[in-house]
Each structure stands twice: as C-alpha cells, then as structure tokens.
Amino acid sequence: MSSLLRNFWYMAMPGKQLKPGQMIHKKMLGDPLLVGRTNEGQIFAMRDICPHRGIPLSHGWIEGNAVCCCYHGWKFETEDGRCSEIPSLTSDNNLEIERIKVPVYPAQEVQGNIWVYIPNDPKEKLDLSKISSPPLIPDFGIACPGISETIDFDCNIDHAIIGLMDPAHGPYVHRSWWWRNGPRKFRIKEKAYEPAPFGFRLVPYQMPKSAKPYRLLGKDITIEIVFKLPSYRTELLIGDRYKACAFTAITPIDENHCQLFQSLYWTVPGLVIFKPLLSILTRQFLSEDRDVIIKQQEGLAYDPSLMLIDDCDTQAKWYFRLKQEYLKSLQESREFENPVEPRILQWRS
Ligand code: FES
Ligand SMILES: [Fe+2]
Known part of the structure; x- marks a missing residue:
C-alpha cells in the first residue's frame, strides 16, 4: 500500500x-x-x-x-x-x-x-x-514570505518528516559556526506537548532571555511549534514588538522523493536588507538535513529494521500514529480521533 x-x-x-x-x-x-x-x-x-x-x-x-x-x-x-x-x-x-x-x-x-x-x-x-482550505499561518494576513526556499530530498517523505522533527540530530548535523559555536554543550531539554487538530503542538512557552538573534522581536518572545498532517510544520515566534514564522511543508514527488518548502515570514521592518544572507543560511541549514538523508539512503537500501526511542523520537512515533489513524478513519468512514496525548518530553541536545 x-x-x-x-x-x-x-x-x-x-x-x-x-x-x-x-x-x-x-x-x-x-x-x-x-x-x-x-x-x-x-x-x-x-x-x-x-x-x-x-x-x-x-x-x-x-x-x-x-x-x-x-x-x-x-x-x-x-x-x-x-x-x-x-x-x-x-x-x-x-x-x-x-x-x-x-x-x-x-x-x-x-x-x-x-x-x-x-x-x-x-x-x-x-x-x-x-474540502478544507490550504493551511493558513495565523496573524500574517495575506503576507507573502520574505524568504522561500525549495530543496529536494531523495527519500520517502516519512524520513524527511521525522528527520526534521527529530531534536537529537541538531548537535551532529547542524554544526555551522553561526548556529553553534565551540564544543557541543549538551543540556537537558524538557518541553510540554499536546494534541492539536490533525497533529500536535509544543505548548507555547516564553523563550529564555539568552537567545540573541530573537531579540529583534522584542524582549518577551513566545514560541509555538505545531505539526499537522500530512506534513506542515509552523514555528511561530511572537515578540512584544514583532513576530516571525518559519513554515515548512513537505510534498511527496513519489514514494522515493519529496520536496521541502521553507517559507519565512516576519513583521520586523528593515529586515529585507538581510534577505540574501538569510536565504543563504536557510539553504545551508536545510542542505545539512538533505546531505545526512542522502547518506542514510545507503543503509536504507538494505531495508534494515529501525528504532524509535523515547523521548527524542516520541514525536516521530506520534507522526506514524497520526498517519495510521488517519488511514484507518478513512477506511472505516469515521471521524479522525487524535491519538496524541498531552505529555512532557525530555531529551539531551
Ligand atoms: S491534441 Fe494533445 S496529443 Fe493530440
Ligand atoms: Fe535538521
């Protein structure tokens, strides 16, 4: 199937x-x-x-x-x-x-x-x-993205999705100087999640004061991340002055290829002059994900059995459960019942 x-x-x-x-x-x-x-x-x-x-x-x-x-x-x-x-x-x-x-x-x-x-x-x-409407990013009206990048992933969409929502690969895959400086310092992360329509979300929380680039948005910044079937991820940052959103959508080309679209929206005035730089950084970040997935294909060619461990792979488990439930609800012609339950996830990264 x-x-x-x-x-x-x-x-x-x-x-x-x-x-x-x-x-x-x-x-x-x-x-x-x-x-x-x-x-x-x-x-x-x-x-x-x-x-x-x-x-x-x-x-x-x-x-x-x-x-x-x-x-x-x-x-x-x-x-x-x-x-x-x-x-x-x-x-x-x-x-x-x-x-x-x-x-x-x-x-x-x-x-x-x-x-x-x-x-x-x-x-x-x-x-x-x-039929519903295409996903709409709340609070941004009819705005067009300041940046939109498209990148091809030569893998089944599932691997692209779970690779992107996976919090444990960051320190190993995204090692650019501008993202992480110096030796890796692992910290325990603890985040609350709850079900959202056709998906789940990171319960909005206030960002720690130290996150420098985000200060453009103001002093107090709330972050909310929502994942929704089939493949939409919205990361919304609402500051007391401005707001920004990173929206990711993945489209399968066929069983073995997909395309990732990254759109960045913001209301910060004057940020347009940094567009070329932001574009390069976004591309670089996404190509790091793409490159690791290309390497992964070498192993997947042998159809190995794979593992999902708690809590860092719990979101991936939720994704598969959401998908399964969606297909089952169609088959049984009944309403979709979200299988995700509120939970606090902990991992080191
Ligand atoms: S008009 Fe399209 S193939 Fe003949
Ligand atoms: Fe990544």
Whole structure:
C-alpha cells in the first residue's frame, strides 16, 4: 500500500515562481500535474497528460482560459478540464467534444504559496464545499514570505518528516559556526506537548532571555511549534514588538522523493536588507538535513529494521500514529480521533 496520504493540500511551489501565462510540470504523489497561472492571474492545476495521445499538456501554452496542446491543438478549459476545441474537426462532425475531459485539481495561492489538493481519485468529481482550505499561518494576513526556499530530498517523505522533527540530530548535523559555536554543550531539554487538530503542538512557552538573534522581536518572545498532517510544520515566534514564522511543508514527488518548502515570514521592518544572507543560511541549514538523508539512503537500501526511542523520537512515533489513524478513519468512514496525548518530553541536545 502507498504510504502517501491523499485528500490533503500539498504545496506545489512558491507563488513567485509562476508568472502569468506560465505552466509548470510537477509530479506530486506520483501524479503528473500541470500547475499554471492564466494571464489574469488565476491559478489552476490539471493532469499533465493530453487525453488525445498522452503528450504532457505543459509542453503547450495558455490561450485565455484554456490550455492548448502542442501536438494537435486541442484546447482544455482550465476551470473544469473540459475540451472546448478540436481544430481538425469539420462542422458536420458529431463528436461531443465537451465529454472529453482532463482531470482538474483544486489549486489556490495562499500567503504567497501555491497549493494543490490531491484527492483520492482525481477522476471523481469533488465536492469543493467538503474540502478544507490550504493551511493558513495565523496573524500574517495575506503576507507573502520574505524568504522561500525549495530543496529536494531523495527519500520517502516519512524520513524527511521525522528527520526534521527529530531534536537529537541538531548537535551532529547542524554544526555551522553561526548556529553553534565551540564544543557541543549538551543540556537537558524538557518541553510540554499536546494534541492539536490533525497533529500536535509544543505548548507555547516564553523563550529564555539568552537567545540573541530573537531579540529583534522584542524582549518577551513566545514560541509555538505545531505539526499537522500530512506534513506542515509552523514555528511561530511572537515578540512584544514583532513576530516571525518559519513554515515548512513537505510534498511527496513519489514514494522515493519529496520536496521541502521553507517559507519565512516576519513583521520586523528593515529586515529585507538581510534577505540574501538569510536565504543563504536557510539553504545551508536545510542542505545539512538533505546531505545526512542522502547518506542514510545507503543503509536504507538494505531495508534494515529501525528504532524509535523515547523521548527524542516520541514525536516521530506520534507522526506514524497520526498517519495510521488517519488511514484507518478513512477506511472505516469515521471521524479522525487524535491519538496524541498531552505529555512532557525530555531529551539531551
Ligand atoms: S496529443 Fe494533445 S491534441 Fe493530440
Ligand atoms: Fe535538521
């Protein structure tokens, strides 16, 4: 059985990557997709395969509200995927072209990122009123991220997710001078967690005074970290002057590859001049995670049995339990029941 969770919104790309009139091919959860933006700015997504002879529609172009196939010029409406023109037909041909359809996927741009909803069966008509909206970062209105970085991970999404939520790898994997100076000093960490909708969260707490770079946000800073299925992590820092948020979303490309999107939002004025530097640091940090995962694949190729230990791997255990419960609730057509219970986790890092 596939380990990829459908019926969720997944991030496709940062909005700035897709210009009006442009289409981009994306493989998401194994589905070949075309994500596009009409000249009027409307986002859309459809299966990137022409129903005529299978060529990816993304090789074609956008004409008004339709995608035109580059092979024989068939046109498909971006809104519902209906075929609206077959140029080679004569007027007395009685082919009902509107019955030819390309599956469309719900797509939206939210806070500067483009999201696509991946349903269980893309050919089935979706009741849009029944699906939720893409995740929204609270307190940031319609703001676009100051920084957005995309990085490819050549692994199953589960390893990317548990690798990122794992508090014990930090001192070994993230050793850049700007992150950790001097020899490693391990300290006991003790943090309270509780269930959150479709996930869990670090109960908000006040940051210790010593955290220097955070002082930009003010004197008293509260931190809250939320993980939500399928793969969203929001780290919110609310200071008495300003606030900032690091939002991470991971999208499976297929069973063995995924893409991580990191968006940073902030309200601190003047921070834009540090954008290039912040971008480099974010990239470096994420590539450290990616590089260790590449090494891990060498071992995983032998399909070894693996371990999750308490408490540093408890969040990973929760992730697998959330996933399992989600699949079970779908199978049994019942409400999802969050399996996470409030708990204080302790580890050294
Ligand atoms: S293959 Fe697309 S129109 Fe023929
Ligand atoms: Fe990491």
